[in-house]
Amino acid sequence: MSIVVQHIDRADPDIIAGLGECGVATVHEAQGRTGLLAAYMNPIWPGAMLAASAVTVSVAPGDNWMIHVAVEQMKEGDIMVVAPTSPCEDGYFGDLLATSILARGGKGLVIDAGVRDVRDLTAMKFPVWSKAVNAQGTVKETRGSVNVPIVCAGALVNPGDVIVADDDGVCVVRREEAETVLAAARKRIAGEEEKRKRLAAGELGLDLYGMRDKLAAKGLRYV
Amino acid sequence: MSIVVQHIDRADPDIIAGLGECGVATVHEAQGRTGLLAAYMNPIWPGAMLAASAVTVSVAPGDNWMIHVAVEQMKEGDIMVVAPTSPCEDGYFGDLLATSILARGGKGLVIDAGVRDVRDLTAMKFPVWSKAVNAQGTVKETRGSVNVPIVCAGALVNPGDVIVADDDGVCVVRREEAETVLAAARKRIAGEEEKRKRLAAGELGLDLYGMRDKLAAKGLRYV
Amino acid sequence: MSIVVQHIDRADPDIIAGLGECGVATVHEAQGRTGLLAAYMNPIWPGAMLAASAVTVSVAPGDNWMIHVAVEQMKEGDIMVVAPTSPCEDGYFGDLLATSILARGGKGLVIDAGVRDVRDLTAMKFPVWSKAVNAQGTVKETRGSVNVPIVCAGALVNPGDVIVADDDGVCVVRREEAETVLAAARKRIAGEEEKRKRLAAGELGLDLYGMRDKLAAKGLRYV
Amino acid sequence: MSIVVQHIDRADPDIIAGLGECGVATVHEAQGRTGLLAAYMNPIWPGAMLAASAVTVSVAPGDNWMIHVAVEQMKEGDIMVVAPTSPCEDGYFGDLLATSILARGGKGLVIDAGVRDVRDLTAMKFPVWSKAVNAQGTVKETRGSVNVPIVCAGALVNPGDVIVADDDGVCVVRREEAETVLAAARKRIAGEEEKRKRLAAGELGLDLYGMRDKLAAKGLRYV
Amino acid sequence: MSIVVQHIDRADPDIIAGLGECGVATVHEAQGRTGLLAAYMNPIWPGAMLAASAVTVSVAPGDNWMIHVAVEQMKEGDIMVVAPTSPCEDGYFGDLLATSILARGGKGLVIDAGVRDVRDLTAMKFPVWSKAVNAQGTVKETRGSVNVPIVCAGALVNPGDVIVADDDGVCVVRREEAETVLAAARKRIAGEEEKRKRLAAGELGLDLYGMRDKLAAKGLRYV
Amino acid sequence: MSIVVQHIDRADPDIIAGLGECGVATVHEAQGRTGLLAAYMNPIWPGAMLAASAVTVSVAPGDNWMIHVAVEQMKEGDIMVVAPTSPCEDGYFGDLLATSILARGGKGLVIDAGVRDVRDLTAMKFPVWSKAVNAQGTVKETRGSVNVPIVCAGALVNPGDVIVADDDGVCVVRREEAETVLAAARKRIAGEEEKRKRLAAGELGLDLYGMRDKLAAKGLRYV
Secondary structure: OEEEEEOOOOHHHHHHHHHHHHHHHHHHHHOOOOOOOOOOOOOOOOOOOEEEEEEEEOOOOOHHHHHHHHHHOOOOOEEEEEEOOOOOOHHHHHHHHHHHHOOOOOOOEEEEEOOOOHHHHHHOOEEEEEEEEOOOEEEEEOOOEHHHHHHOOEEEOOOEEEEEEEHHHHHHOHHHHHHHHHHHHHHHHHHHHHHHHHHOOOOOOHHHOOOOOOOOOOOOOEO | EEOOOOOOOOOOHHHHHHHHHOOHHHHHOOOOOOOOOOOOOEEEEEEEEEEEEEEEEEEEOEEEEEEEEEEHHOOOOOOEEEEEEEOOOEEEHHHHHHHHHHHOOOEEEEEEEEOOOOOHHHOOOEEEEEEEOOOOOOOOOOOOOOOOOOEOOOOOEOEEEEEEEEOEEEEEEEEHHHHHHHHHHHHHHHHHHHHHHHOOOOOOOHHHOOOOOHHHOOOOOOO | OOEEOOOOOOHHHHHHHHHHOOOOOHHHHHHOOOEEEEOOEEEOOOOEEEEEEEEEEOOOOOOOOHHHHHHHHOOOOOOEEEOOOOOOEEEHHHHHHHHHHHHOOOEEEEEEEEEHHHHHHHHHHOOOOEEEEOOOEEOOOOOEEEEOOOEEOOOOOOOOEEEEEEEOOOEEEEEHHHHHHHHHHHHHHHHHHHHHHHHHOOOOOOHHHHHHHHHHOOEEOOO | OOEEEOOOOOOOOHHHHHHHHOOOHHHHHHHHOOOOOOOEEEEEOOOOOEEEEEEEEEOOOEEEEHHHHHHHOOOOOOOEEEEEEOOOOOOOOOOHHHHHHHOOOOOOEEEEEOOHHHHHHHHHOOOOEEEEEEEOEOOOOOOEOOOOEEEOOOOOOOOOOEEEEEOEEEEEEEEHHHHHHHHHHHHHHHHHHEEEEEEEHHOOHHHHOOOOHHHHHOOOOOO | OOOOOOOOOOOOHHHHHHHHHHOHHHHHHHHHOOEEOOOOOEEOOOOOOEEEEEEEEOOOEOOOHHHHHHOOOOOEEEEEEEEEEEOOOEOOHHHHHHHHHHHHHOOOEEEEEOOHHHHHHHOOOOOOOEEEOOOOOOEEOOOOOOOOOEEEEOEEOOOOOEEEOOEEEEEOOOOOHHHHHHHHHHHHHHHHHHHHHHHOOOOHHHHHHHOOHHHHHHEEOOO | OOEEEOOOOOOOOHHHHHHHHOOOHHHHHHHOOEEEEEOOOOEEOOOEEEEEEEEEOOOOOOOOHHHHHOOOOOOOOOOEEEEEEEEEOEOOOOOOHOOOOHOOOOOOOOOEEEEOOOOHHHOOOOOOOEEOOOOOOOOOOOOEOOOOOOOOEEEEEEOOOOOHHHHHHEEEEEEHHHHHHHHHHHHHHHHHHHHHHHHOOOOHHHHHHHHHHHHHHHOOOEO
């Protein structure tokens, strides 16, 4: 029930970096509108943006013990992804844990709960996406698991999946699909560039996307 | 059921501009504490502030097709006001649609749902007031209507009504009442300037507004 | 039922200032993880941070009359703490009241309801922690009380208690315990400095806090 | 701003009764999936079901004064529809007001706020659809309006519109469209009876509605 | 920090019983519209109604250990009142604990969290008012306190205060004020009986309460 | 992306029936406090209780097309488990679909969205656990998938997993673990019977579970 998986597979760092350049909305579209975490997951400071490999953590409500265990499992380029076993907005994480993650080469945190020391985390430019900001402290009494599949903010996250996060939220990409998704995302971006120019020049989406006939067929009437 | 009204009346641009200078709280008070949209409507970047003429859009949940239709109906100085037919926080709108609205002379968006591409929209200084930030994509399958009366975030909005929006939220002013409301709002601002000086000098609201007798009559006791 | 208590005891200004330097998370921990207001209490602008002595106000829903009464009771270094008698997110407070509080030497506002004129309050650097930003105006019809014990955002606040507030939220410290809590908070900060250095150098919390044996005893398994 | 409209038009009682027999879901579909109040509007006792003509009331938050004014405007077969000017869950209404409405021939209450005396109201079989059950009392200080258009739980309700309500929620039908909607609703019910039999006999909706080709065309694959 | 207070004062059983007969709404009004717990506190089965003396319990989130401690402190006629130190909806309580409370002469439970075994608790007619129904189990690791003042669902509850609860919610009456509140509540009930008859006979509240002149003075217009 | 898996494995019917007799709370405990769906999933009528094999359905927001597809995949003893791809409370399901499921031998519905026709579903004794009751209709435009792994109300559900549901909520048991979990659940029930008797006889949980020493060691003090 309560285990730490020490060896996990990770996606290629170049693929991860590529996904980060595409951003959440594009990656989400590129994989068929899947993988988003709930919209209540917000960055604690605006402008944060990254892609990284997930180290997953299942914790008890109001208990951050396993986060300490998980730090040891983090490698260069990882992000910690934490979900409580029942809903909780306590402040599981602060600047000391961020310091420790940075010392391991970790890049940030996604947590379906609360964080604190927001002023310090912002000054450190440590990126966090969380459900809440909350000073409420936690205990260290109940074990959980590290690097097992978890449901975080409504999305299934496996250890080693790629996390893409920015001001729009957080998206998870299956490790096995990361390369395919990146290709689709880049294709989408290329297509959007052309559209952006035409729209900026005044062309209408109705014409650009050829929607007028389909709308008329559906019965839309102009009066 | 599903129509696009192509010709709507708009308020005088000078009146609209005047209302924008007054701000949401003052305009709301000037029209008898009416017209506010729900408090969950937040600007996606702080400091956004405008007044504009409403082009209204009724959309299906998770379907942004009619937003493309509505762009064509926008004229210089308009703002798009979107309400889903059932509650939905999907990301109906992003930077491509904003580009298209700007190309038409449009000024911004009010949406009782989600938006995405927040980083880009912020960089473009495109003002949006929304219920959520959410990367979740939408489909284009179900028709709706443009420029019909809608209820957006709890407030009735008619096409051509004036929308005033700032950090405090969003307020709608009936087109027919816009001139009267502007006059009342300016009068209120003039009165506040004098009060601000006296309060800053240390005078108490209790004295400035003559509240002491009325409070005593209501039975307030000092101990 | 409806009274204004004019004479209240306050904590020593140096102790209050000391608590402000420690911040919310540390003070909350130092007093045994107690005293936090609900996590929905957010600063209206990021970076606000203060400690002050509470002047408490009990108000009717949608009625800000007693806030005017309370301003008169504020002294140098006080913060106003407002709770409605039933849940309400109306905009009880704006820039005129802030002007008046500043003229009395007051330092800010904590309100389990809404505020408005956020642009002005931000420009004035007037710190507010609130449940909502909302332009909705209020009436002046129903009396309440000033400087009585209130429950604000789930926490009991007595007049003269110390309020500590920053980006992490709001914490209340009993006036009688303020000195003891400050000592405990300072001790905690001193201890954290050492830990921060060791964690930054790569030492793990598992070792620093001696957790490995206890985790093994609880049955945590590494696989 | 604050008026009582004494003469309003009402729909034909037979049409109202007919809509009540159709129920909320059917009526909502029959008028093109419009007119529903928010899903948080629940009956205070299960099994309540009615249709009636709306007497609308706009009230201040925490203030039930205008409900007393509105009782006088109720006629045989009316239902009171109440919306506060800002969100409020106080208990505006209890058994004494229900007694008074029944004495006027009124049939029930729809309120985007709270009610109390639920045990008594249930014993009286007085039907109420509300946002909350809440004992919190209200004051009588601020005027509002009776029989003006209001937005109640997200839906526009005009005085004299028909309200249909049952365990599924509340739906409003424009008075002018009531006859047409009734015809459409009855047609829908007739069609459903046939479908119910065929489905009960084991026929699949896929076949009954002829969906298989369209699904295949959309790309649905069976594996 | 973590104590069990073994000796507390209780109100007179006859006064407690009297308050129970008056019901929540009346008691709340009789003490000046104070003492209500948040409206989200619902009975798990309809029709539950009681008054009892509070044994208070402060628990950690997701940890029901102290409830076992508190059972021992319960005496004939007591109700257990439980509040977590941070918001939590886990299922702290089920039929075994209810069995134990009944064996001690206890009468029910008020909990600002979740309960489970609702089918059994209903069959036992064990009354519970809770924030949630939730099967989620809890741990027994962290101590708390019994019979200390707590804030439960937004209301301050001291050990020995009287809890009145019914379908309308939960109200707390200070032990020291219980007799006075009962007298006021009974007076209120006597007055309502007369009003109920007059309203049932068709008299209007506008006349019964003499509101017409005050409304006219406030500017209400009939059109 | 959009597939219907036609052949899935199911657990043994006797094991499923056995889990149903144990109930949600016991099964959840027996599998290490895992598998619960969110606490907002409520039965539409009290007393519903069942265990069944999951047919999973992923649907678009506001679109119930795939539910019709899924009915065909249901076999004797199955329950349909539906999750929208973004949060939605529309009324996806009513009495016609229930009729169709019953005709296939299906036993009920779990849906992380809304249902309607509640009066009829209750009369039919068709059990539903849902997030909302809502008459809002849906469209049939967007394909989804049947019998793929889904996240429903925060829990991962695979096709063929066992769903246990009662008044306490909904719990999912992995098909592969069903037999082991049943054995653990039965053992737990056996143990509880003995405890129930001792508690009913007045023995305290403190003694029955031997908690006194551990509490003292943690520092609990009696005063």
